[in-house]
Amino acid sequence: MSDNEQAITEDQWHQATLIWAYHQMHHDARPTDVAIGLGSHDLGVAARTAELYHAGLFPTLVFTGGNSPTTAKVFPRGEAVHFREHAIDLDVPAAAILLEPNAANTGQNITLSREVLAAAGITPNTVLLVSKPYMERRSYATARKLWPEVEIVCASEPLEFDDYLKSIGDEKLVVDMLVGDLQRVIEYPKLGFAIEQEVPEDVHAAYESLIRDGFTSRLIAS
Incomplete structure (x- = not known):
């Protein structure tokens, strides 16, 4: 310190x-149609998403996030871009990853990821939201409001x-x-x-x- x-x-x-x-929502991670990795300052989100992909919990994932004052220096090309690169380094196939590089808040993370999935022809019934540990509840509450027809499961690094x-x-x-x-x-x-x-x-x-x-x-x- x-x-x-x-x-x-x-x-x-x-x-x-x-x-x-x-x-933390204390959900049990289980198979879902897709996952959404929420951009932030914490690269652990990308690592956890990769781990859950390799566990076979979903076939397709979206990394979402542009930049914020707290991430611009760390992730100059945008949160989602850096998260995608990190996941590929962890042996997630590039073809399994969709990119949403513009979201500036959690609401946009959800709505813009939904649009990216729709453009790819994917209409999920279940979504695994991967976030920072202390962001699970807020991301869950946001997704339930903006995407009420989808069942939301939350996950984060088990720290x-x-x-x-x-x-x-x-x-x-x-x-x-x-x-x-x-x-x-x-x-x-x-x-x-x-x-x-x-x-x-x-x-x-x-x-x-x-x-x-x-x-x-x-x-x-x-």
Whole structure:
């Protein structure tokens, strides 16, 4: 951890683990018609998608995502393009991968991937959404709102919270992201972006406590 990064306290760690567990849907990965790998700063999404492809869970996948301020330097050709290249390096056949290089948010990840699949003549009944571990619930809620006729199964790298912290190397940033995604789970249904989901009292209390402690860099105006 660099001098500019903030370590979290034991209490903050406990609160963050509550939110981390809530964000994950705890679905059992199973065969689906297609998979969609959601672009982000986390190349682990591409690796997990490749792993599930090799496990025979789906014949076709879409990588979706353009660029954002947090990914432009890491993935200069766009998130989906770099994810595709990484999956090919992991022996996923190029012919199995469709590319959606323009999405700028989760809603566009879903709607534009749906269009790419339709253009390829694919109308799935089941979709495996592969995302960052703390993005499962938000991506699920978004897909259920925008693509209600499809059955959604969520997957991510099977990492414990401590292991994910180590993989990113910035505890403050990770907790900021956990808090920001939970805010979106709470607020986006009011805006018509996602289905509403119950937030347990202990998770909501942890969320409010972490906001008071200043984990706010990923919050949106509400």
